[in-house]
Amino acid sequence: MAMSSLTILTLLALCHSSIAFRKFPEGFTFGVATAAHQIEGAWNVSGKSENVWDRLSHSRPEMIADGTNGDIACDSYNRYMEDVEELTYLGVDFYRFSLSWARILPTGRLDVVNPDGIRYYNDLLDALAENNIEPLVTLFHWDLPQALQDLGGWANPKMIHYFRDYADLCFKEFGTKIKSWITFNEPYEICEDAYGDEKKAPAVDSHGVGCYLCSDTLLKAHAEAYHLYNETYRPVQNGRIMISINSIWYEPSDPESAEQVALAEVANQFKFGWFAHPIFTSDGGYPSVMVDNVARQSAAEGLLKSRLEQFDAYWIQRIKGTSDFLGINHYTTHLITGAGVDPIAKSPSWLKDIGAVTTMEVGGDSASEWLRVVPTGFANLLRWCKSSYNDPPIYITENGFSDYGTLLDYGRIKYFNDYLNEILNVIYDDGVKVLGYTAWTLMDNFEWRAGFSERFGLYYVNITDPARPRKPKLSAEYFKELCATRELPKDPRFFEPSFFRTECRCFFLILIVWYVSE
Numbered sequence: 001m002a003m004s005s006l007t008i009l010t011l012l013a014l015c016h017s018s019i020a021f022r023k024f025p026e027g028f029t030f031g032v033a034t035a036a037h038q039i040e041g042a043w044n045v046s047g048k049s050e051n052v053w054d055r056l057s058h059s060r061p062e063m064i065a066d067g068t069n070g071d072i073a074c075d076s077y078n079r080y081m082e083d084v085e086e087l088t089y090l091g092v093d094f095y096r097f098s099l100s101w102a103r104i105l106p107t108g109r110l111d112v113v114n115p116d117g118i119r120y121y122n123d124l125l126d127a128l129a130e131n132n133i134e135p136l137v138t139l140f141h142w143d144l145p146q147a148l149q150d151l152g153g154w155a156n157p158k159m160i161h162y163f164r165d166y167a168d169l170c171f172k173e174f175g176t177k178i179k180s181w182i183t184f185n186e187p188y189e190i191c192e193d194a195y196g197d198e199k200k201a202p203a204v205d206s207h208g209v210g211c212y213l214c215s216d217t218l219l220k221a222h223a224e225a226y227h228l229y230n231e232t233y234r235p236v237q238n239g240r241i242m243i244s245i246n247s248i249w250y251e252p253s254d255p256e257s258a259e260q261v262a263l264a265e266v267a268n269q270f271k272f273g274w275f276a277h278p279i280f281t282s283d284g285g286y287p288s289v290m291v292d293n294v295a296r297q298s299a300a301e302g303l304l305k306s307r308l309e310q311f312d313a314y315w316i317q318r319i320k321g322t323s324d325f326l327g328i329n330h331y332t333t334h335l336i337t338g339a340g341v342d343p344i345a346k347s348p349s350w351l352k353d354i355g356a357v358t359t360m361e362v363g364g365d366s367a368s369e370w371l372r373v374v375p376t377g378f379a380n381l382l383r384w385c386k387s388s389y390n391d392p393p394i395y396i397t398e399n400g401f402s403d404y405g406t407l408l409d410y411g412r413i414k415y416f417n418d419y420l421n422e423i424l425n426v427i428y429d430d431g432v433k434v435l436g437y438t439a440w441t442l443m444d445n446f447e448w449r450a451g452f453s454e455r456f457g458l459y460y461v462n463i464t465d466p467a468r469p470r471k472p473k474l475s476a477e478y479f480k481e482l483c484a485t486r487e488l489p490k491d492p493r494f495f496e497p498s499f500f501r502t503e504c505r506c507f508f509l510i511l512i513v514w515y516v517s518e
């Protein structure tokens with residue numbers, strides 16, 4: 001029986017739709033991100049004071065994988081015009097960068113303003129404006145002035161006022177040039193990794209206690225900065241302000257296990273909900289499962305009070321609704337294998353409070369132990385955010401992949417391509433309101449405790465050369481095409497040469513069906 005041309009056409013259409021590239025919606029924006037301490041260098045010149053990462057990397061260099069520090073980093077304090085050239089080459093809509101608090105306010109408080117700090121960011125903002133690149137500016141990306149850490153850092157409630165003052169100065173000085181603000185980058189990392197563990201500076205290992213003191217202060221500080229902007233600056237500056245929350249998304253290792261499914265939800269509430277629930281739900285406050293679990297654990301430890309203090313009615317109201325968008329930094333998914341105390345959990349600790357055992361045995365590898373490639377987890381997280389937080393408008397404020405620094409970075413391209421494809425899926429299939437995407441990161445930079453041993457950049461940076469030359473990787477070309485066409489690039493040169501690519505498979509499928517039907 002001869003195969004009808006209609007069948008062939010249908011098959012072709014089917015095959016094509018599986019490889020067809022949907023465009024990102026009208027108005028969807030693309031950008032890349034960096035953070036001050038990771039790129040600027042110039043750590044002790046032009047009036048900048050020491051921050052907690054300077055202190056950690058200088059006093060405990062063994063804590064940084066390759067013993068490096070951010071003293072020079074990408075030297076962006078001197079070479080920011082090169083950064084702007086790269087951004088212009090990529091054709092991004094926006095550039096996400098952060099302000100160095102210690103460069104602007106050397107004591108951390110309002111008593112001394114450093115004119116060189118103000119001048120530096122004004123110069124950068126002017127150069128971006130000349131090239132039609134919108135700034136998306138983070139007030140705090142982990143580099144706390146050491147002077148404020150000496151007063152207790154984020155465990156000190158006074159920080160609510162110091163942060164508000166710092167934000168006030170930034171809105172006043174830069175607000176006419178900046179329409180999009182992020183208060184905090186990744187509150188979980190700030191509180192749990194830095195005050196509940198030693199994974200980030202200042203490495204105050206107050207597990208199970210400091211992490212919760214920090215979240216109390218940080219959420220209040222965020223809310224104060226939001227209200228200040230909303231009431232005083234928004235009417236004249238007309239911008240937007242949000243928070244960027246990081247998730248490691250948790251899924252059950254066995255999707256059939258009701259216990260694991262329930263525990264994954266608990267873990268997501270502890271990780272993402274810790275900071276999202278107080279801001280993005282109509283109830284406000286911490287997730288109830290978190291309040292209950294920490295109270296129960298605290299009682300079991302013989303404590304008279306829970307280690308997690310709840311917000312009172314005033315603060316619940318004050319914190320609720322204080323973000324114009326939900327900013328999501330997403331990299332990876334981990335699995336939950338069952339109930340109990342995770343073998344790596346300290347006692348007491350945030351991880352022990354969850355009451356679940358986690359594993360990273362999932363997905364493809366990167367250069368970072370914690371970063372597994374699980375694109376479907378990203379889609380699940382986005383759908384969960386839509387249903388948990390009343391369908392908020394979302395910006396992906398970070399997403400990226402690490403390798404050891406190769407120019408033909410197929411692994412990174414595949415990561416971007418697969419994760420971006422999931423964004424298209426949730427936009428078109430589930431109606432999730434994702435409005436923009438930010439790749440981490442413009443160029444290889446000081447990757448915190450990993451130093452320069454893990455590379456996330458679209459540009460390669462040679463850190464042994466004093467001129468810190470930047471070289472576009474293949475992923476930079478990929479991203480440039482994405483920005484230009486607003487759809488996933490199809491050019492085969494971006495993908496690791498492989499015989500069984502979709503196009504080939506479709507072609508053979510058609511041939512086989514034809515042959516069989518003849």
Ligand code: GBH
Nearest residue numbers: 035185186189199246369370398440447456
């Ligand atoms: C982002 O955080 C940061 O915002 C950005 O500055 C950073 O460069 C980028 O990631 C790449 O790392 O268990 O000790 O191995 C992502 C959050 C950072 C959370 C690494 C998990 C694991 C530390 N992740 N962290 S460790």
